[in-house]
Amino acid sequence: MDLRLQPSWLLVGPTGAGKTPLGLWLEENGFAGRRCVHFDFGAELRAVGVGRTGAPVLAADEVEVIRRSLATGALLEDHEFPIALKILRAFVRRSRIGESDRLILNGLPRHVGQARMMEDAVRIETVVSLEASPEVIRERIILDTGGDRVGRADDELKAIRQKLVIFRMRTLPLIEYYENREVPVVRVTVGARTTAEEIARAIPGRLGATKAG
Helix, strand or coil: CCHHHCEEEEEECCCCCCHHHHHHHHHHHCECCECEEEEEHHHHHHHHHCCCCCCCCCCHHHHHHHHHHHHHCCCCCHHHHHHHHHHHHHHHHHHCCCCCCEEEEECCCCCHHHHHHHCCCCEEEEEEEEECCHHHHHHHHHHCCCCCCCCCCCCCHHHHHHHHHHHHHHHCHHHHHHHHCCCCEEEEECCCCCCHHHHHHHHHHHHHHHHHC
C-alpha cells in the first residue's frame, strides 16, 4: 500500500500526556465512522529491542541502534530514519490497513528532520497536540491515568526529566513545522486525570474550529 495515500493523524505530546491511551481508544472506537489503526512507535521499538515475536525483522546493526536509543533516550537521527520507515511499513503490512482507514501515528516523526524525510512517504492530514505542564505529567505518570505505564522501566524521575527536555527541544518544534505547511493542529489540554475518551471527545469541536480558521 502507498502510505502517501493513507489518511494519517500525528499525535504529539510529552511522555505521559496520554498519546498511547488515546491511540488505543481511537483504534477500539474509531473516529467519525472511520476505522483507526494505532501505530505506537515506542512500543514497536521496545518489541525490537527485546526480540519479541512478531517484531519487524531488522539487521543486527539496526537492532543495536534501537537498543542504544532505548537505553539512552536518544532519538533516531536523520541518517537512521530508514530503520523507522522499515518498522512503520512492516506494521502497516501486519495491520492490513484499508484505504479508508485512518493511520494514527504515535511517536513518529519525533523531530523536524524525521518530518521532512516522511513527507514523501506519509500524508499527515491532522496533528493532535496533547498539552500539559511538567507537574501534570509527573502526576499522570504516578497515577497511571492512561493505564499504560505498568512495567515501564523508563518512568524514573531522572528519565522523565530527560524526556521532557528532549520533547521541548526536539519534538515541540513539529507543531510550528506543520502549521507552516497548513496542516491543522488540534490542541487539547490534559489534566492529571483526563482520560483518553475525554481527549477523543474534545477533538471534534477543536478540529472544526481549526478548519474554520
